[in-house]
Amino acid sequence: MRRPQRWRLPGAGEQRKLREVPRPLLLLFGSALAAQLLLASATSGQRGEATGLSTTAAVNRVAAEMPEAFIEPVARAMALGDPAAFSRALSLWLQNADYEPGLSLPLASLDYPKVGAWLDLQLALDEDNRFPMLAALHLYGSVPDRDKVRWMLEWVARHFHEDPAARWRYMAEAAVKAKHKLDDLQLAYRLASELDQQTQGLQLPGWARQLHIFLKADLGEREEARALLGALIESGQITRPEELRFLTRKLAEMTAQQGDEISDKMLKNRR
Amino acid sequence: MFHHIVAIARHTIRETRHGRLPWIAAGLVLVCVLMAEFIGNTALTDATQIKAGIVGFALRWLGALLLAVFIIASQVREAEDRIVELFFSLPIRREHYFFGKLLGYLALAAYLALLAGLAAALYAPPAVALAWAIGHLLELALVAAFALLVAISIGNITAATCAVAGFYMLARGIGALQLMATGPFYDANSLADRFLAAAVDYVALIVPHFDRYAPVDWLVRGEVQAALDIPLGGSLPQAAVYLLLLCAAGLVDLRRKQL
Numbered sequence: 001m002r003r004p005q006r007w008r009l010p011g012a013g014e015q016r017k018l019r020e021v022p023r024p025l026l027l028l029f030g031s032a033l034a035a036q037l038l039l040a041s042a043t044s045g046q047r048g049e050a051t052g053l054s055t056t057a058a059v060n061r062v063a064a065e066m067p068e069a070f071i072e073p074v075a076r077a078m079a080l081g082d083p084a085a086f087s088r089a090l091s092l093w094l095q096n097a098d099y100e101p102g103l104s105l106p107l108a109s110l111d112y113p114k115v116g117a118w119l120d121l122q123l124a125l126d127e128d129n130r131f132p133m134l135a136a137l138h139l140y141g142s143v144p145d146r147d148k149v150r151w152m153l154e155w156v157a158r159h160f161h162e163d164p165a166a167r168w169r170y171m172a173e174a175a176v177k178a179k180h181k182l183d184d185l186q187l188a189y190r191l192a193s194e195l196d197q198q199t200q201g202l203q204l205p206g207w208a209r210q211l212h213i214f215l216k217a218d219l220g221e222r223e224e225a226r227a228l229l230g231a232l233i234e235s236g237q238i239t240r241p242e243e244l245r246f247l248t249r250k251l252a253e254m255t256a257q258q259g260d261e262i263s264d265k266m267l268k269n270r271r
Numbered sequence: 272m273f274h275h276i277v278a279i280a281r282h283t284i285r286e287t288r289h290g291r292l293p294w295i296a297a298g299l300v301l302v303c304v305l306m307a308e309f310i311g312n313t314a315l316t317d318a319t320q321i322k323a324g325i326v327g328f329a330l331r332w333l334g335a336l337l338l339a340v341f342i343i344a345s346q347v348r349e350a351e352d353r354i355v356e357l358f359f360s361l362p363i364r365r366e367h368y369f370f371g372k373l374l375g376y377l378a379l380a381a382y383l384a385l386l387a388g389l390a391a392a393l394y395a396p397p398a399v400a401l402a403w404a405i406g407h408l409l410e411l412a413l414v415a416a417f418a419l420l421v422a423i424s425i426g427n428i429t430a431a432t433c434a435v436a437g438f439y440m441l442a443r444g445i446g447a448l449q450l451m452a453t454g455p456f457y458d459a460n461s462l463a464d465r466f467l468a469a470a471v472d473y474v475a476l477i478v479p480h481f482d483r484y485a486p487v488d489w490l491v492r493g494e495v496q497a498a499l500d501i502p503l504g505g506s507l508p509q510a511a512v513y514l515l516l517l518c519a520a521g522l523v524d525l526r527r528k529q530l
Contacts, residue, residue: 014529021526029519035512040476043505068317074310096451 087125283375323394327487346422406485
């Protein structure tokens with residue numbers, strides 16, 4: 001029976017058996033391999049120690065050294081005709097830019113205008129890249145620094161206006177974040193109402209469409225919120241019966257609350 | 272013994288001269304410098320740093336590419352033209368042939384590193400450029416040894432080039448891969464994440480960390496002390512041990528070759 005031939009690349013040639021190799025040579029190979037493994041495992045713990053700086057100093061240095069974003073034409077030239085892939089490579093880089101050997105940088109320590117410029121560039125190279133909006137909301141917009149969170153929410157709002165149909169969800173999230181993370185109802189209402197205005201004619205879920213109305217109510221402007229909700233129901237944009245039922249009930253509650261407030265005021269005036 | 276090694280090394284160096292490699296390398300360095308000048312002059316700020324970054328980045332890749340392609344093409348041609356068999360028909364040990372070839376290629380690596388260092392010195396302090404060139408030389412020495420090993424054992428230009436490219440990219444990116452595997456999105460409770468992180472760590476044990484050898488940020492920052500400490504303190508022993516390992520692997524493979 002014919003012995004099956006070993007698969008080999010053309011040019012590789014025949015090989016002798018390993019036992020025909022001189023022992024000292026095999027010993028040298030084994031020792032060199034063991035030395036490499038030992039040295040590599042000994043130096044693997046040295047990640048991040050090269051700078052010799054204290055953690056705070058290292059954080060400050062790394063944060064300060066984030067490079068300025070490339071200008072768009074240079075970035076396009078560097079993309080070598082593949083801006084979508086380059087945009088995503090930049091996303092991956094930025095996602096890890098706060099993470100240096102042995103050092104995890106607090107995101108809030110980063111220079112936000114620089115981060116924003118990198119995010120701008122990624123969107124400019126590929127408007128379908130979802131990373132910048134997502135990162136702005138959930139990475140850079142989730143830090144304990146209220147001013148930086150506000151900065152990022154404004155960044156999201158700016159880019160929402162460029163493409164409301166594709167980016168309405170991020171704007172809605174920004175409004176929710178402004179309310180719950182910043183307790184800034186004015187900002188939340190502004191973002192939500194911009195969302196409503198810019199998406200007229202688009203198919204949006206009811207919760208996103210009604211967001212500004214409920215925020216208006218939270219702001220204490222119940223009369224206006226009630227009017228807006230009434231107008232929304234009247235407009236016929238709400239087609240699902242269960243949603244219509246919920247909103248009608250909400251409208252009734254608002255009206256009742258408003259009635260109570262009016263009667264409270266009247267009682268106070270009489271006294 | 273040594274005169275055989277030196278003679279083969281000389282023969283290899285002569286071959287690089289006949290292939291016009293020194294001129295090609297010098298031309299590429301010139302193109303990189305001109306490109307860096309052009310792009311750097313369009314920058315609003317940090318023009319010198321941008322130029323240093325472009326020159327360092329481009330020359331690191333080009334040096335490794337040029338060296339690997341030359342070694343692989345030369346070795347495969349020698350094998351196809353039966354020159355290797357001719358060498359082995361002479362009273363020359365296979366080890367002498369291997370070390371002679373390697374010495375010749377290391378001389379070429381030193382020439383490429385020198386050119387890159389001179390170009391880097393245009394934009395960075397000389398001490399930093401020197402440290403960077405030493406780091407680059409260590410990196411090129413390992414590329415040369417690996418290219419020689421795969422060219423001898425695989426003997427196929429396409430496959431050997433792919434192997435060297437994969438090795439080089441892995442060695443350049445292994446630090447980043449380790450960081451990413453245990454980065455902010457690492458979940459210690461996830462079996463897949465733990466497996467991936469462990470796999471990357473094991474790979475890191477058997478590849479050199481080129482990311483620490485000659486990073487371009489030395490040139491960009493121009494910090495003399497950091498640049499001098501790292502290549503001589505950390506990379507030199509690792510490169511020496513890895514070179515020994517590659518030589519041993521190459522010799523074992525050469526001994527097994529049936530000619």
